[in-house]
Structure formats: C-alpha cells, structure tokens
Amino acid sequence: MDKISIFLALINLIVATGPMLSILVIYISNPIEVIVPSEVQGLSETLGSFGGTLQTIELVNVTYNPDSRTITLLFSVISGLDIDLRIDSITADIVCATHGYTLGHASLMSPVTLVPHIKSYLTVQSHWTYEAEQHIKGQHNGESTINVNLANIAVNVDGVVIQTSQPVTLTNIPIGSLEG
Amino acid sequence: MRAINWLGLIGGVASIALVVLSPYIPWWRLTVGEDLFVVNTSPFNFNFNFLGSSFTIPVILALNLSSILMLLISGMIMIVYSLNPSKTYSKRLLYFAYKKPMYSVILFLTGIIILTLTLNLMFNFNIPIHGDSQVSISNVAQATTIILPVKTSFYWPLWFAILTAIMCIAARIYHKNIK
Numbered sequence: 001m002d003k004i005s006i007f008l009a010l011i012n013l014i015v016a017t018g019p020m021l022s023i024l025v026i027y028i029s030n031p032i033e034v035i036v037p038s039e040v041q042g043l044s045e046t047l048g049s050f051g052g053t054l055q056t057i058e059l060v061n062v063t064y065n066p067d068s069r070t071i072t073l074l075f076s077v078i079s080g081l082d083i084d085l086r087i088d089s090i091t092a093d094i095v096c097a098t099h100g101y102t103l104g105h106a107s108l109m110s111p112v113t114l115v116p117h118i119k120s121y122l123t124v125q126s127h128w129t130y131e132a133e134q135h136i137k138g139q140h141n142g143e144s145t146i147n148v149n150l151a152n153i154a155v156n157v158d159g160v161v162i163q164t165s166q167p168v169t170l171t172n173i174p175i176g177s178l179e180g
Numbered sequence: 181m182r183a184i185n186w187l188g189l190i191g192g193v194a195s196i197a198l199v200v201l202s203p204y205i206p207w208w209r210l211t212v213g214e215d216l217f218v219v220n221t222s223p224f225n226f227n228f229n230f231l232g233s234s235f236t237i238p239v240i241l242a243l244n245l246s247s248i249l250m251l252l253i254s255g256m257i258m259i260v261y262s263l264n265p266s267k268t269y270s271k272r273l274l275y276f277a278y279k280k281p282m283y284s285v286i287l288f289l290t291g292i293i294i295l296t297l298t299l300n301l302m303f304n305f306n307i308p309i310h311g312d313s314q315v316s317i318s319n320v321a322q323a324t325t326i327i328l329p330v331k332t333s334f335y336w337p338l339w340f341a342i343l344t345a346i347m348c349i350a351a352r353i354y355h356k357n358i359k
Contacts, residue, residue: 002272004269004272004273005272008257008272008273011253011276012276015249015253016246016250018249019242019243019245019246020242020246023238023239023241023242026238027238033238034238035237035238035239036237037235037237037238039233039235039236081232082233083232157213157216158213158214158215159214159216160212160327160328161326161327162324162325162326162327163325163327164322164323164324164325166322
C-alpha cells in the first residue's frame with residue numbers, strides 16, 4: 001500500500017469518525033444528550049405555553065341584535081408562546097344547554113393573529129334561526145338569559161385544525177329582547 | 181496539450197458548491213400547518229423548528245459535519261485528479277472521490293424513506309416523501325381530534341446533488357479514455 005492510499009484511507013477514517021468521537025467526548029458526562037438534547041426541555045415548555053394559552057380564553061362580552069337575530073360573542077385570549085399564532089377560523093354549533101336544541105352555527109368573524117403575551121380579542125358571531133327564536137319564545141319565556149353549549153368546536157390555528165366534541169358551556173347569555 | 185478530465189472538474193467544483201449551498205436551501209422540507217413545525221434537512225444541515233423553538237441534535241450534527249468534510253475533501257481531490265488525470269497516483273484520487281456524492285444522495289434518500297415509513301408503520305402517520313397529506317391525532321379521553329396538514333417537498337439542491345453524482349461517475353467512466 002503506497003503513501004497516497006494510506007493518506008486517503010486515513011482521511012476516510014478521520015472524517016467518518018472524528019466528529020462523532022468529538023461529540024461523544026463533549027457529552028461524556030451526559031451521553032443521553034447526544035440523542036436527546038437539553039433543548040427538548042424547551043419543547044415541553046413550549047407545549048405547556050400552548051396549553052396555557054388555551055386556558056386564558058375568557059368570554060368578555062355577549063350582545064344580541066334582535067333585528068338580524070345575530071348573537072356576537074367576544075372572547076379574549078393571551079398567547080403564552082413566543083411566536084405569532086394566526087387563528088384562521090373558529091366554528092361551533094350553539095345548542096340550548098337545557099333542551100339540547102340547536103340555535104345556530106357560530107363562526108369567527110375574521111382571522112386574528114395572537115401576538116405573544118398580549119391580550120387579543122376573538123369575535124365569534126352566530127345567526128339564530130327562526131326556529132331557534134321560536135324555541136326561546138316557547139321554552140324560555142320570561143327568562144332574561146339562557147345557558148348555551150358550544151358543541152362540535154373546530155379551531156383552525158395556522159392550518160392545524162383542532163376539533164372537539166366536548167361541549168363548552170356559556171352561562172347567562174342575554175335573550176331579554178326575544179321573550180314572547 | 182495537457183489532459184484534463186472536464187467531467188471530473190465539473191463534478192469536483194459542483195461537490196464543493198453543493199456543500200456551500202446546502203445550509204441555505206434544504207434538500208427536503210417537512211412542514212406541518214403553516215410553518216408551525218418545520219424540518220429542513222440535507223446531508224449537511226438539519227434544522228428543526230417547533231412553534232418557534234429550535235434545537236440541534238448532537239448526533240445529527242456530527243453526521244452533518246462528517247458529510248460536509250467528506251464531500252469538501254472529495255471535491256478538492258476530484259479537482260486535483262481532474263487537472264492531473266494521467267499521473268500515476270490519479271487513479272487512486274479518482275477512486276477515492278468519485279463515489280462520495282453518490283453515497284450522499286443514496287444515504288440521504290434512504291434516510292428519508294426510512295423516516296416516512298417508520299412514522300407510517302409505528303404511528304400510522306401518512307407522511308408522503310413528496311406531496312401533501314393530513315395526519316389525524318385523536319385523544320378519545322378528551323374527545324379531541326387534531327388534524328395536521330403535512331407538506332413535504334424536495335428542493336433543487338437534491339437534483340443538483342444527483343447531477344453532481346452523475347458527473348463524478350461519468351468522470352470515472354471517461355477516465356478510461358485518458359492516456
């Protein structure tokens with residue numbers, strides 16, 4: 001074997017094993033980090049921030065326009081993530097919590113970008129059907145508010161769709177002007 | 181006139197260019213949602229981003245470094261060979277260098293195929309090698325389903341790498357014609 005062949009074989013050996021050996025030496029005190037780096041901890045914190053963001057959702061205001069039979073729900077949310085999140089759509093069925101009667105279909109009025117650590121507002125609107133109005137007049141006569149469930153909720157966050165069949169109950173939704 | 185293996189020269193320069201380009205443009209990209217989760221990868225670079233958090237996996241960094249050094253050195257050796265193809269030592273230089281770009285392409289594509297197959301078989305995530313799909317994750321206890329639009333694409337540096345590998349193999353074949 002001549003000098004060039006030995007030189008080339010050495011290059012092969014050093015280049016193939018050198019970086020890997022160096023990494024192993026650097027992480028000798030904690031070899032697990034060679035495959036699962038400590039930054040993965042940051043990943044679980046990120047996931048925690050995402051979950052935390054969902055928990056900050058709060059119903060701020062509810063208004064009802066009897067002329068257009070439109071109910072408008074204003075939610076506030078604070079994103080705990082360090083990046084902008086775009087809520088493209090929110091859809092849900094509004095169901096009477098007492099009778100299970102479907103009152104209408106709610107959707108986000110316009111996409112909202114959640115800026116990190118700042119309170120953002122989501123406006124969700126629903127047009128109640130004529131039948132829904134009749135239900136309230138008939139079944140909730142004399143009541144000024146009702147409880148409703150948001151069912152079949154679907155939220156589109158940056159293209160990712162989160163669907164849940166777990167209903168969310170909203171209490172004391174004003175219906176004063178609908179009373180028969 | 182001095183003999184030059186032009187195919188080898190082009191292959192050698194292209195190998196070096198490939199290493200220089202790859203940190204900026206990936207060979208393959210996986211995107212979930214609208215950039216919520218992004219993986220940019222090539223044999224020379226691996227970039228992972230999840231909801232704004234990014235990190236490096238040391239074992240992959242080591243493999244990337246090996247690939248960078250291997251292709252840089254083989255590119256330089258290919259150039260040295262191409263400018264002196266009729267020297268007594270040239271054949272050894274050529275034999276050392278001409279297979280390296282091909283190995284990069286084959287190992288990279290094998291890795292991508294294994295990754296997508298593993299995700300499909302182990303987690304039932306239908307992730308295409310190149311194209312769009314949807315991955316559904318259901319949590320029965322919380323009655324929640326998450327639908328993730330997944331997009332994967334190859335980028336032009338991969339085609340450039342294949343072309344480089346072909347050039348280097350062609351240089352090996354053409355070497356027989358050099359006296």
